[in-house]
Amino acid sequence: MKALLLIDIQNDFVPGGALAVAGGDAIVTLANQLQPHFGLVVATQDWHPAGHGSFASSHPGRQPFEQGELHGLPQTLWPDHCMQGTPGAEFVAGLDQHRIEAIFRKGTDPAIDSYSGFFDNGHRKSTGLADYLRGRGVTAVYLAGLAADFCVYFSALDALQQGFAVYFVEDATRAISPEGYQQARTDLLERGARFVTTAEVNA
Ligand code: VGL
Ligand code: ZN
Secondary structure (H helix, E strand, O other): OEEEEEEOOEHHHOOOOOOOOOOHHHHHHHHHHHHHHOOEEEEEEEOEOOOOOOEHHHOOOOOOOOEEEEOOEEEEOEOOOOEOOOHHHOEOOOOOOOOEEEEEEEOOOOOOOOOOOOEOOOOOOEOOHHHHHHHOOOOEEEEEEEOOOOHHHHHHHHHHHOOOEEEEEEEEEEOOOHHHHHHHHHHHHHOOOEEEOHHHHHO
16 A cells, blocks of 8 residues: 655745745645545644744854754754744645645654654654554555655655655655755665656556
């Protein structure tokens, strides 16, 4: 059984949002077109409390996109984004939500960031996503969403590590950094992920 994982398709990650990914709005139509081809559709939602440790604003004197540290791990410091209950944290209005069976929220612990939909960045706490998928008989996951070089990438890495076949729907993602994405892509290919297009999936 194959599942579609829609990663962080939220207002703050599309143009006009607090951590806008260039072209992020262009993936919404593709995410909608993919959904009917899957027996299970699951979404993740970046869901930070105010004052989250990944926000530059929580580190006096530091600016967004600088490198910092959080929980003993290197941490990109981000603009305030996806704060719980704010419009920026909501799914993009054009995203078809009626097929989404479960939503896994992440980044809720102020002391650690969580790019992957499966685990926090220290791999300490699980969201339960892997067990949920296994419980539904899922063996392959297809990933779409934002951002390709952060939350989609780290979700793909964890999915591989958890033993799922991983398909990265490349035209249904956009990256924050082109260079970061090329590294992520090479890494995923080496680890056995496959890159596909929406047209191939829907054929
Ligand atoms: C993300 C940076 C910070 C993402 C989330 O969804 O890719 N990136 N929080
Ligand atoms: Zn975040």
